Amino acid sequence: MSLDHRPRFTTAAVAAVPAASPSVPRWGHVSRTVSHYGTVASVLAIYPPDSTGAERRLAEANRFFTPLALGGGVVVWVGLSAVGVPLLLAALLLTAVLLPVGISLSRRARDIRQRTVTLASSRSGLHEESAEERSQQRRLDTIAEALQDAAFACRQGVISRQEFDRAWRAAYAHAGGRLTSDRR
Numbered sequence: 513m514s515l516d517h518r519p520r521f522t523t524a525a526v527a528a529v530p531a532a533s534p535s536v537p538r539w540g541h542v543s544r545t546v547s548h549y550g551t552v553a554s555v556l557a558i559y560p561p562d563s564t565g566a567e568r569r570l571a572e573a574n575r576f577f578t579p580l581a582l583g584g585g586v587v588v589w590v591g592l593s594a595v596g597v598p599l600l601l602a603a604l605l606l607t608a609v610l611l612p613v614g615i616s617l618s619r620r621a622r623d624i625r626q627r628t629v630t631l632a633s634s635r636s637g638l639h640e641e642s643a644e645e646r647s648q649q650r651r652l653d654t655i656a657e658a659l660q661d662a663a664f665a666c667r668q669g670v671i672s673r674q675e676f677d678r679a680w681r682a683a684y685a686h687a688g689g690r691l692t693s694d695r696r
Contacts, residue, residue, distance in 0.1 A: 536666045536673070538568045539680050540628065541575070542656045550637020556652050558659070560627040561681045567624040574621035581610045629687045631655070655683050 540558040547553070559568050585606045592602035633648040635641045641649075662679035665671045671679075 536663050536676060537565060537680075538572060539659050539663060539683075541572075542652075542660075547637075551634060552637070553634045554632065554649065554652055556631045556656050556687070558629045558655070558680075558684050558687050559624060560629075561677060561684050563624055563627070567621075570617070570621045571624045571628065574617050574625065577614055577617055581614060585610055629684055631687055655687050659683050 538559070539561075540556070542554065542556050544552060544554045559571060563571075589599075589602050589606055592605070593599055597605075631648075631652050633645065633652050635645055635649060658679060662671065662676050666673060666676040
C-alpha cells in the first residue's frame with residue numbers, strides 16, 4: 513500500500529465483505545493537543561513492525577503510566593488523607609509504590625521506545641502557518657490515515673493481515689526516512 517495514494521475503504525465496500533476479524537496489532541498512536549492560544553500539536557508514533565505484541569503492550573503501558581499514576585495518585589492521596597493518614601505520610605507511601613513501578617516499566621520499555629519512529633508537527637493559532645508547517649502536518653496526517661485505514665480494513669476483512677503488515681512496514685520506513693532526512 514503506497515503512502516502517496518491512500519485508498520479509502522467505504523462502508524459499502526466493508527459491508528460487502530464479511531468481517532473476518534483478524535488480529536490487527538497495535539501499530540502505534542496519534543495524539544493531538546490544543547493549547548491555550550489555539551496551537552495544535554500533533555504527534556505520530558509508529559512501533560517497529562518487527563516488535564512483539566508484548567513489547568507493544570509494554571510501550572502502551574509506559575505511555576499511559578504517568579498520567580494514570582498522577583491522576584490515580586491524587587485520588588488515593590485524597591482518600592488516604594480523608595481517613596486520617598497524615599498528608600506527608602500519604603505522599604511518601606504513594607511515591608514508594610508508584611516510583612519503582614514507573615522506573616521498572618520505563619526500563620523494560622526502553623528498547624521499543626528507542627526503535628519507535630515519532631513524527632511531530634505544530635501549528636499556531638495566532639499566525640498564518642508556513643509552507644513547512646503545512647507540509648509537515650500533511651506528511652503526518654497522510655501516514656497516520658494510511659495506517660488507520662489499513663487497520664480498519666484489516667479488521668473488517670477487506671485486506672489480509674499480510675497486506676496490513678506491508679502497509680505498516682511502508683509507513684514505518686517512510687516515517688523513518690522522513691525523520692532522518694529532516695535531521696540533515
